[in-house]
Amino acid sequence: MKKQRMIFVGLWMLFFMVCLLPVTSAEAKTSAFRQCGRETKTGKYYIWSDNSSRYLYAATSKSGNGSVLTEASDGRRIAYMQISDGFTVYYVEVEDSGQNGNNTGYVYRIKVDGSGKKQIGVMKNVSGITTYYKGNLYLSGHDGYSPMDIHTYRMNVKNGAAKRVMKNACVREQKGQYLLARPNGGAPCPVAYYVYNCKTGKATRITKKGEAACFFRNKIYYAECIGDPHNSSTFRIRRCSLSGKGKKTLVNKIKAAYIESLTLTSKYAYYACYDSKRNKTIYYRYNLKTKKKAKISHEKFKLGTGYF
Secondary structure, rough: OOOOOOOOOOOHHHHHHHOOOOOOOOOOOOOOEEEOOEEEEEEEEEEEEOOOOOEEEEOOOOOOOOOOEEEEOOOOOOOOEEEEOEEEEEEEEEEEOOOOOOOOEEEEEEEEHHHHHHOEEEEEEEEEEEEEOOEEEEEEOOOOOOOOEEEEEEEEHHHHHHEEEEOOOOOEEEEEEEEEEEEEOOOOOEEEEEEEHHHHHHEEEEEEEEEEEEOOOOEEEEEOOOOOOOOOOEEEEEEOOOOOOOOOEEEEEOOOOOOEEEEEEEOEEEEEEEEEEOOEEEEEEEEEOOOOOOEEEEHHHHHHHHOO
């Protein structure tokens, strides 16, 4: 019988784990706002915080300590996740209550030159900003009852009004108006995957038993478990439209303990499977044109996906 995989972490570690998994953009070259980070250049700047600091830093190169862009108020820290379009930065100052992971998050915007700092709104139990779409920020946070269940909230940047738009789902990737979401990083796989339409405000569940998912061009590709997720060791690779319709199976009956990753390129779908019997990861690529799969080496997988 296949054992359900569970990652056991402390309450605080699980709460901050969400912050350490930044959203990726499927339109990195054209997307206005994107996640900040010490290794990510947005416009002319690298912008980051270390999640325990009162400071938000900016630099024009990857090396060096950078300069302080802004400082959090006394008793607060800068949340790890920020977004920027190279001109404006949205970030959160967190004031911890010290009980059950509860906090108060003060959402700000500031220009990359340090001017124009303004508070946008206030939200309870926030972990960070995940993304932005046409006047609305999307943030991760919990409801104050269970810090393990992280939800997605939408905040209007003009009036600071906030509303929960997805329950027990965090944004992992963005493609224009569409957001790909799943439960937080501490949840056991398989898990449900959702696609949220920022224009309609509607979330559609793609699968109940997902292992991995990503946007590619105008499709969503995902790996899911076949059968009982607690007993099955069989998976498949599927794709659907951005609205979650028109599902089609590409690779069927994959035997593995679980799917470690799924990455798309213009020619191939790369996926990695963990073989529990041999205690090793097996790598494959699926040719999108010929519809044939082939086992490949780890080196070819790294070259094809850019994962090292």
